[in-house]
Amino acid sequence: MSLTTLRVVLDQVGDPVPSGIGRYALELTRALIETAPRGCDVAGIVASSPASEYARIDEQLPGLTELYKSALDRRQLAAAWQHGFTRLPGTGMVHAPSLFAPLYRHDRINSPGEQVVVTIHDASAFTHPDSLPSRAAAWTRAMARRAERYADAIVVPTHAVGDDLADVLDLGDRVRVIAGAVSPTLDPGPSVDSRAAALDLPERYVLAVGGIDGISGIPALVRAAAGGHAPEVPLLLVGVHDDELEALVRSLDLADGFEPDRVRALGVLDETDLAVAYTRAAVVAVPALSAGSGLVALEAMSLGAPVVHSDAPALLEVCSDAGVVVARDGAEGYPERLAEAVRSVLDDAELAAALRVRGRVRARAFSWRDSAEKTWQLHADL
Structure with a gap:
């Protein structure tokens, strides 16, 4: 009893x-x-x-x-x-x-x-x-x-x-x-290629997960992807719908000359599709201005994605040395700093490989x- x-x-x-x-x-x-x-x-x-x-x-x-x-x-x-x-x-x-x-x-x-x-x-x-x-x-x-x-x-x-x-x-x-x-159900399963095709995932892309709010940092990331200094790969947004992205582009005054294929909204994904998106990402960006658990970074690292993240204290604590850190101070230059950090990973295969290894090791600590x-x-x- x-x-x-x-x-x-x-x-x-x-x-x-x-x-x-x-x-x-x-x-x-x-x-x-x-x-x-x-x-x-x-x-x-x-x-x-x-x-x-x-x-x-x-x-x-x-x-x-x-x-x-x-x-x-x-x-x-x-x-x-x-x-x-x-x-x-x-x-x-x-x-x-x-x-x-x-x-x-x-x-x-x-x-x-x-x-x-x-x-x-x-x-x-x-x-x-x-x-x-x-x-x-x-x-x-x-x-x-x-x-x-x-x-x-x-x-x-x-x-x-x-x-x-x-x-x-x-x-x-x-x-x-x-x-x-990380939830054990966050698993891409055996049909990664077919699911990636169904999601229309490009060969290389930057992934971000989260809504558009005052602390997600997603607006700065969209501005980074739309600027002249942006990496030549698309940004895919999980948790953002097409109408929200369109409204954000207008609010950031990016509509003129904005290339629609540069940023795509994927909406809400189930855990299997989210795991596939993480697994296939060339970089996962976590630009949060404030964070609590750092779960997105942890999920990405557990699935072997290189992570670029802000210097929000919770992210520094969770990621340790397993990601590329971007300073938040100086809001006007934050998008450009994000773009430079993402490009540093995209252009350096050795750095990307090292981040994948360090990320998996770090994720196993939780x-x-x-x-x-x-x-x-x-x-x-x-």
Whole structure:
């Protein structure tokens, strides 16, 4: 009989196309189940969802001992937890892979088994609030302040995120750095050539992954690809749609003389196609002005793509010496510096080969098993 249950908030895990948070929660929970110490098990907490999503969770996480289903849907539960209205039945350990968590006053000193740990993936709601929808930014700040008051520990993916949060929240010694890892389902599979053909991937290209917002750095990269100093290979953008790219080109005043084949939007790709795009890329550019986990760089390195990245602290921390670094300071010259860095890899086969090797080695330093073991240790320490 199990003595201790860790209840994990399965935010967005059962969605047909899980968000980044959903994939993180899925992979971490799967690893927590696999690494559970003797006498411990893992249960799930989920907002009210369609039956198909419950079934998907059961299929993806067969080792869950129980799935607690709230009567409130995600929007209602987010509002209730923001204001401290809804608590969970019983007591015990709760781990939230995001700020979507039941945070309220509890007595951990006299009831050491009652504890709540939350995860904050980045500090953009504080440092770059305009990069998020206003409602999402406000909710994130509100929940972070509840975590400041009530969480027993706060997990962050990098020391850089911890440093950013320390500037705006009083978290004391409750911060624990536990990095994520690349999903094992990010795999190009055996049909790389046919999938590459279906995506119409050129022989050589630069790849970037992420939306167009205030911190992605994608606009600077598009400007780099459109300028006279641009490398003679196309830039492909995953996570950007054609209409968004057209609007960006207009907003950057690049429409006159812009060569449409110079930059292409690939839209949203499933994990297999994304893995193929990474694998075939001559360079993966990560121009983020601010970053949390550095996951795009980590994914690219794990699949052997040379990486060019900004000097955002989280990217320096994650990539170590496995990528070519581009300074962000001096925004006006940033596109040209990006173009020069990309060209340095495209024009130097030895450098590209060295980056591929160093990237694979660096990516192997991150694993979900390690993340799960550190998570169990954190709860044991509490």
